[in-house]
Amino acid sequence: MSDPYSARPWLKSYDEHVPERLDYPEKTYPQVFREVLERVPDRVAVNYMGAELTFRELDTCANQFAHYLKKQGVLSGDVVGVNLPNLPAYFISIVGIQKAGCVLTGVSPLLQPEELEYQLNDSGAKVLVTLDLLFAGVEKVVKKTGVKAVAVAGIADFLPGLKKFLGKLLKKIPTGTINPIDGIEVVGYLDILNTMPTDMVETDIKPESPMLMQYTGGTTGLPKGAVLTHRNIVSHMLQLNTWAELKMGDEGTMLSAFPLFHQAGLFIGLDSMASGLTQIAIPNPRDLDFIIKAMKKHRPTTVVNVPTIFIELLKKPEFRALDFTALKWCASGAAPFPPEYIKEFEKVVGEGKLIEVLGMTETSPILVGLPLYGKKKAGSAGIPFPDTDIKLVDPTTGELVPIGDPGEFVARGPQVFTIGYHNKPEETAHTLRDGWIYTGDICTMDEDGYFYIVDRLKDMVNVSGFKVFTRELDDEIMEHPDVDLAATIGLPNPERPGSEIVATAIVLRPGVEKSEETQQMILDYIKQRVAPYKVPKRIDFMDELPTSAVGKVLKRELREIMK
Secondary structure: OOOOOOOOHHHHHOOOOOOOOOOOOOOOHHHHHHHHHHHOOOOEEEEEOOEEEEHHHHHHHHHHHHHHHHHOOOOOOOEEEEEOOOOHHHHHHHHHHHHOOOEEEEOOOOOOHHHHHHHHHHHOOOEEEEEHHHHHHHHHHHHHOOOOEEEEEOOOOOOOHHHHHHHHHOOOOOOOOOOOEOOEEEEEHHHHHHHOOOOOOOOOOOOOOEEEEEEEOOOOOOOEEEEEEHHHHHHHHHHHHHHOOOOOOOOOEEEEOOOOOOHHHHHHHHHHHHHOOEEEOOOOOOOHHHHHHHHHHHOOOEEEEOHHHHHHHHOOHHHHOOOOOOOOEEEEOOOOOOHHHHHHHHHHHOOOOEEEEEEOHHHOOEEEEOOOOOOOOOOOOEEEOOOOEEEEEOOOOOOEOOOOOOEEEEEEOOOOOOOEEOOOHHHHHHHEEOOEEEEEEEEEEOOOOOEEEEEEOOOEEEEOOEEEEHHHHHHHHOOOOOEEEEEEEEEEOOOOOOOEEEEEEEEEOOOOOOOHHHHHHHHHHHHOOOOHHHOOOEEEEOOOOOEOOOOOEOHHHHHHHHO
16 A cells, blocks of 8 residues: 555645754753743743742752752762652752753652652662652652652742741641651752852753653553653754744743643643743642632643643633633643533633644653644644654554554654663563654544544553553552452543543452452552552452453453443
8 A cells, every 4th residue: 555644744734834844953951941041031930829930040949959969979860850749849950950960750749659669769760859748658668769868848948938937827838747867868958959059050961861761651560761862852842832833032921730740741841941931830730729810810821731621620610701812822632632622612712722732751742733823623633743754553564554544653753762761671672663653542644644543552541641551550459369350441531521530340369258348448458559540430340351362351341341
């Protein structure tokens, strides 16, 4: 058959301002950040609950944090973990880690201690930045890792003095207890900023140097660290900014509820800081009232969220009453936006303002997106970014599939990781083949080059943008002494269109009673071992699971049984 993808049919749908090819700078992230700092030093970089941090102040604090890392003996290429919600300390740490030439790994605050221990050890993190409220979990495992120092931030850090005092006095700002840990330095984040020098830190790193190690999962084994380089991120910033018609130094306000430990949230933070945008920090992405108040006060020019957040916001009259005239566009990613909600959403925010995107951690993260001004096809994830090639192949044969037929989504471009997964050569070889990344997503492409998500080849469950890796969860559940076999799937969440619930089928060991008490005991066990969003909302006891001739659980059949 002919190759419908090499002709790049999507090019005819590009906006006029978007070229097919771009000229990418040979720069590192600190170099790009330095340029925007020189242009808009006194512009607000981060607004946190009314507290403002200018680009000059952010840079000063980032230099201090970089000096602290150097003092700890952290070398260029070493990994630093950040285990925080979206607070000023996170934004500062992002830049400071890059100034020190280190590699950032985002560590979810939702991880249980065992999961935290795994990521710290697998990544080889030397320093961890955490929150006082999370310190108890860190304290349980950090001595079993290679972490040498723990910097502890607080929710009240950076708040104006009066607000901080009243918040603590009235106990409206929660705090956690910080204890010394033998053999590990424990220091307050503000103490670092009060004691370290402010002179600029410059480290000799190259565009091909590792910049991020972001953890993602798959159908087998534990989460793996996808390594992204400075070239990946700097190139991807140019791709996105060209697509969105954003020039360095342009004024604008970004509001995103994506957590910074998630690659989408981290890239938004990186790009906004390197472009000169003011970011509104959203510490709790589920606090819809806070988001609405922030949008009313700051009137953002860009808003980025997962579809479920947008849909939940639609249910709020206060959201519908907002003035969206300043809003240029909204981006939605991490899950498909249900087409039946798109028209309703755009009636509120403005017609044509919603841009859906598709990507993954390993691709920095975006591969395709709807055009800013051009045709937006409902249900489509969009068309490829400049210099991004896409093809759909039969997962079994590897042959190209015709236009309109489903196939595995395979891509290459400057945003696609090249180093691969940290210390996992087999996983890397499976995912990266001859410069192409095999995403595991099943999509179709229409005659105009627009792509549509059909299914996921990987057995992942999408819980409001958070991905649950079912094999990992199954393994955890089967360690329970009463469980013989477990299989986890995703089922549509009727309360959150576009999202799923985690559902697990369990075969109990002989002699164990199928009772509510047994179910609760297993549920309590799971809650102690995995992050809250991974905990099954539904557990069904079965006598047997559907299996193939070789004994493999057929999850497709299980979905039919449990739906």
